[in-house]
Amino acid sequence: MKKCPCCGKQYSDDTSACPYDHYSLVPIGPTVSSSEAPGVAPNNFHHLSDAVRAASNRNMFIGGLWCVGGIAVTAITYTAASGGGTYFVAWGAIVFGAIQFIRGLAARSQGDDRRNWDSSARE
Numbered sequence: 001m002k003k004c005p006c007c008g009k010q011y012s013d014d015t016s017a018c019p020y021d022h023y024s025l026v027p028i029g030p031t032v033s034s035s036e037a038p039g040v041a042p043n044n045f046h047h048l049s050d051a052v053r054a055a056s057n058r059n060m061f062i063g064g065l066w067c068v069g070g071i072a073v074t075a076i077t078y079t080a081a082s083g084g085g086t087y088f089v090a091w092g093a094i095v096f097g098a099i100q101f102i103r104g105l106a107a108r109s110q111g112d113d114r115r116n117w118d119s120s121a122r123e
C-alpha cells in the first residue's frame with residue numbers, strides 16, 4: 001500500500017503519484033488502515049456510536065409515526081364504518097412501524113455494534 005502525503009488517500013503499490021494533487025506516494029505498512037490505527041480508534045469509536053444513536057433515534061421516530069398513523073387510519077375507518085360497512089385495518093403501517101421502532105430500540109441498546117449501523121444505513 002502507498003499513501004499520499006498531501007490528502008492521505010491510499011493507493012495500491014503500482015500507483016506512483018496521487019491523481020488529485022500529483023504528490024509522490026509514500027509506502028505504508030501492508031495491513032494497517034487509518035481506522036484500525038490505535039491512535040485514532042477511540043475517536044472513531046465515539047463518533048460511530050454518536051452516528052448509531054442518531055440513526056436509531058430516527059428509526060424509532062419514523063417507526064412510531066407509522067405505527068400511530070396506522071392505528072389512526074384504522075380507528076378513523078372503523079368509526080366511519082360503524083353503521084355497518086367495511087373498515088380498513090392498516091396492518092402494514094402498524095407492523096412496519098413497530099418493526100422499525102423495535103429495530104431502532106435494539107440498535108440503541110447495542111449502539112457500538114457496527115453491523116447494526118451498516119444494516120440500518122442500507123434501508
Ligand SMILES: [Zn+2]
Pocket residue numbers: 004005006007008009018019020021022023
Ligand atoms: Zn493526494
